Amino acid sequence: MTHTTALPQVLHFTDPGLREQIEAMPEGTALIGISTTGRAIAVDLDAESPHVLVCTATGGGSTTVLRSLTAQFLHQGAHALVLDLTQVSHLWAKDLPTVTHRGNIAGIHDALVHLADELKRRNQLPDHHLADAPRLIVAIDSANGTLHRLARYWETFRQHDDPTTSPAVTALEEALWTGRSVRVHVLLDGTPHTSVLGAAAHELFATVILARFTADTWQRLAPITGPAPKSSRHPGHAHVVQEGTAHPTQLLLMTDAEAADWLTATAAGKN
Template sequence: MTNTTALPQMLYFTDPGLREQIEALPEETALIGISTTGRAIAVDLDAESPHVLVCTATGGGSTTMLRSLTAQFLHQGAHALVLDPKRISHLWAKSLPTVTHRGNTAGIHDALVHLASELERRLDLEGDLDDVPRLIVAIDAGTTTLQALARYWEKFRQSDDPKTSPAIAGLEEALWAGRAARVHVIFNRRPSAGVLGPGAREQFATVILSRFSADTWQLLAPMAGPAPNQSKSPGRFHVIQQGDVHETQALLMSDADVVNWLTDRTDSAS
């Protein structure tokens, strides 16, 4: 039985000593939060988790999770492509020089087409990527975004163009070949097999769920057994890695936390 009283109600980036612990993590690792057993739960992009899937109901904290994970990798020297179809969920990203922020469908389409070219360039380096920054592709409202991209392509494609949107094809390629190219996708929402290929779900070795239905749990975490009871605590997620389930109090970073941290000239990290 887990000790559900081991955690504070919220876990803030500004809590004493927490920032220093986060900055001490290895380059490829980002803190998700602290489990109810007191264990630090993290994602390691170079180990089992080249990509991360976050899925919650509205208001479940998925946008906050994308921001927190992306910010930690940026602090380590990564670059990021933040796709923000609501245009206001990730305003923090607009002020940072190593982040490309795109909101409208045309801009997202062009960014993912460019991603396919960048992926090919990186793969041509045949593993000689020491001087190439890790690239985080953070996709908010992912299912809605992909559906909009499919409609956009149908509107503009010519008769001799491929049926599948090149933007969606670029994202699929990043999911399959991203580990070798140091390109990593953080996808918010339940991926649709009707838009992404049937094997897309298997590319996400870390799955982070909150406010989920039993159907969503069985689709996204089938190896983790039956759906657990959900906590009513704010900021509480279930993290599934290699079939293990960790009830986790998520790290909370505000827009201001992220911008101040990543623009702090006195910070010697990265």
């Protein structure tokens, strides 16, 4: 019988032993949080979860999840493209040498168009060269608003013979469909709507993190897990859905300063 306990009240990066546990994780694996069984709930990008979907109401911790996961992969040697429409949610990443941070919509558009070129380049690499290419994390905060803004931005200068769909949105779709084979992974904060991402809906996210959700959101994003459980208002409490099972989880809290300091120390070889 599985022993179930209450979730931790909070899970800080600075908790005794936690940083060491995180740093001992295999490359491509990152801690999401701790479940009611005391189990470490993690995502393995090389297994069944090449991409992660985070869906929360305001204050549910989606920015924190993107920060903690992206920071862990960066610590392991990945590079990251951080798309931050608010321009203030991920300032921790702006000065890191292996991060491209974009906030205004023109910069986000151009970065995703460049991502399409990078996907094409990686697809042409021999396997032994691809294995040496750094893992690339595409972290998209406020994805719903970002994608709709990208669509409107494209309409402002699209010519009559240009494609109807924004090439930036098309690049993101391609990353979701083909990224796994070329070590490109999407961490997306939002709800993937077929009106924007076409067929690339939640089926492509084998790890879904839900907090402060409605019953309707649960049924759309975690339909095979059964009826929606009670949603908690406690900061950091979430449900992580993997392989058809929902794990009540206390999310890892890593502040801006902790992420920046940790990664700066990593780059300096001080870890």
